[in-house]
Amino acid sequence: MLQRNNIIEPASLREDPFSPSLPELHLDPQGAVVSSNPSARALFPCLVTPGKSFKDLLHEAEKFGFLSNGIASTIFDALLAGRPQHLFEMRDGRAILLSSLTNGPGLQVLSFTDVSYVMQVTLSRQRDVLTGLPNRLELVRQLEERLASPANDEIAVLYLDLDRFKLVNDTLGHPIGDTLLKLVSDRLSKILGPKDSLARLGGDEFVILQAAGEQPTAAEALASRAIDLIGRTYLIQGHSVQVGVSVGIALAGLDGKTPEDLIRSADLALFKAKSAGRSTFRFFTEAMDQEMQARRSMEIDLQRALVLEQFSLAYQPQYQIDGKRLVGFEALLRWSTPARGPVSPAQFIPLAEDIGMIGSLGEWVLRKACKDAAQWPEPISVSVNLSPLQFKNQKLIDVIVSALASAGLPPHRLDIEITEGALMDDTDATVAILKQIKALGIKVSMDDFGTGYSSLSYLQKFPFDKIKIDQSFIRSLETNPDSAAIVRAVTALGESLGMMTIAEGVETESQLRQITHDGCKQVQGYLTGRPVPQHEATLLVEQMN
Incomplete structure (x- = not known):
């Protein structure tokens, strides 16, 4: 059906309404045809004759297939109501705009304008x-x-x-x-x-x-x-x-x-x-609106944070269990503002990913971590987490190489950590990038191992240097036999594949004894060291040496 809203008046309607190029019918006060032009007779072939009422003409047009059923009544009703214009559709699909004008005493002039093209343009916009x-x-x-x-x-x-x-x-x-x-x-x-x-x-x-x-x-x-x-x-x-x-x-x-x-x-x-x-x-719900306003406010603050230098890195130590030797630190991103105070990474990192800021933020973390680690002696390493979205950046390898070069950090002292999320969207492309990273001499670790659906299959696709056992398993070691079994299985798997295993989130002596008994090689957690600023990490390195 034709839309009768927002009709665009064609240029032809602004021309002389008695123009012979438009189909026209002249009706007497009783609604009978007085005269017509050739265009009108072409619009309703063999139907337009002097003396015939316009109402009969319309019904005959329906009967002989020029109009669809019911259209005649709508046209005639519009004229009776005194509407100056009425849009209708011919059976062949043409859109016709009927205009009614009074010319002289009781003489009614009907003009018919083909507005099919105009209607098509209007509909295309809708x-x-x-x-x-x-x-x-x-x-x-x-x-x-x-x-x-x-x-x-x-x-x-x-x-x-x-x-x-x-x-x-x-x-x-x-x-x-x-x-x-x-x-x-x-x-x-x-x-x-x-x-x-x-x-x-x-x-x-x-x-x-x-x-x-x-x-x-x-x-x-x-x-x-x-x-x-x-x-x-x-x-x-x-x-x-x-x-x-x-x-x-x-x-x-x-x-x-x-x-x-x-x-x-x-x-x-x-x-x-x-x-x-x-x-x-x-x-x-109204709460959603409030949450969105709060999110938008955080977006604005987050976009300013890099320029205002509100980000910092904290470093959590990682130890070799055998010999209690310090082997490296994991770089953890922190954000604090005067108004908000410290903001949880669980809040701002997903937001940075959503607003397309994770690329620049991730590059800042990488460069800062490499620069800080360069001040530590061999063989102390630094681990940096990469977001899955960073792997979509075609210049990721260039950024990593540049960060190492500008800091003067040897590649073997950088450990790139990824989660399963980096491999899920486009596994083959991500594995290809990981191979380039490893070819540079950089270590690659699988973070949060065991929390996803395809952890084992990813170990087949890429030779990781290290497997990080997720802290959720460590936290429930003493209360859940299944968690203990998983930790034993992962450490055994790592050893058979030649991959180092590290337990993260270790907080008690009992947990440490358990992972040591199960064959885990490295440890990270509050028990062995909380995240600290760079200068405290440097003091720790000096004390350990």
Whole structure:
């Protein structure tokens, strides 16, 4: 159906309304045709004759297939209501704008302007090119209309974002990604109610405008169905593709009174759903808005922190258990501001990753750690954690080489630590980078070993120098027999593969005795040394020597 909103007036309507280039009919006061021009007779072939009522002409146009059923009545009703313009569609798809003017005593002039091209341009501005769904502009317009209705308390906005879509694009290519988006839009369209609508905002983001139902029950049911349906496997060009979807929900009246407010509230709820583990849904709450304001404030402070020199490194010592010899330090990033005080790395490091700051921050850590370690004697090493996102930087190797060179630190005294997250997205590419790092003489360690699903498979793919047993296993050594068994298995595995094992998070003498008995070679934790500033680490090195 044609949209009758935001009609763009074509240039031809500003011309002489009696122009012979426009189809025209002249009607007498009784609505009968007095005269017509050739263009009008071409628009309604063989139907335009003097004396015939315009109403009969329209019904005959329906009968002979020039107009769809029901169109004649809408045109005639518009004229009776005195509307100066009315937009209708011919059976062949052309969009025609009917204009009515009074010329002289009782003479009515009807002109018909083909606005098909103008309508196509207008609709293209309201539609997503890939899927044909309404875009954000059209979504806002529809939402404005619905909010103006008396039953707007039944309206819900569901903001959907696909999980793992970027992985599909990166591994299988954008053509398959585009096909997937079309299939997703098809699936979502099948679960809509008669009054609901679906829009694509761009990328892998969709919005469902639920127009009817008892809320919040109706929105919850729709979100659950979307999660189930989108999560089912897709077969695209021989590839089995699996994605999920997270949903944020906002309710009209409760969570916003304007389209912009509702979309924003649903977006905040979506962020919470993704933070909760993805493939789930969350309703908007006021607390989410407060959290987002706090997050935005922290973003601003974090972006200033490098310039204001608010970051520092603390160094936690690592010891060889046999002989209690100091072998190195792990560099731990710290951030403190006058207003906030010390900020937990668990808060600011994920935020730095989200806002694209982890590259510059990670480079600062690497350069600072190498510079500090260069002041320690051989063979004391420094361990530096790399974020999974840093492996997407094509200049990572150059940054590492530059940091070593400018500090004058031998490569064998640098230990790069990675978690499974660095290997999960693109294992082959990450392994290739790790091989380049190791070829430089730099050591590579697997951090938090045993906490992921594929730890053992990664040991097959790359010869790590060291395995760091996650502190969660060490913490429960004395209370959980399974943890003790895992520690024994990991130390035995490390020894068989020629990899050093280090237990992190050791806090008690009992834990130290247990890991020593199980064959662990190195230790790191509060029992043997808390993280300290660089000058204290240097004093510790001097005392140990």
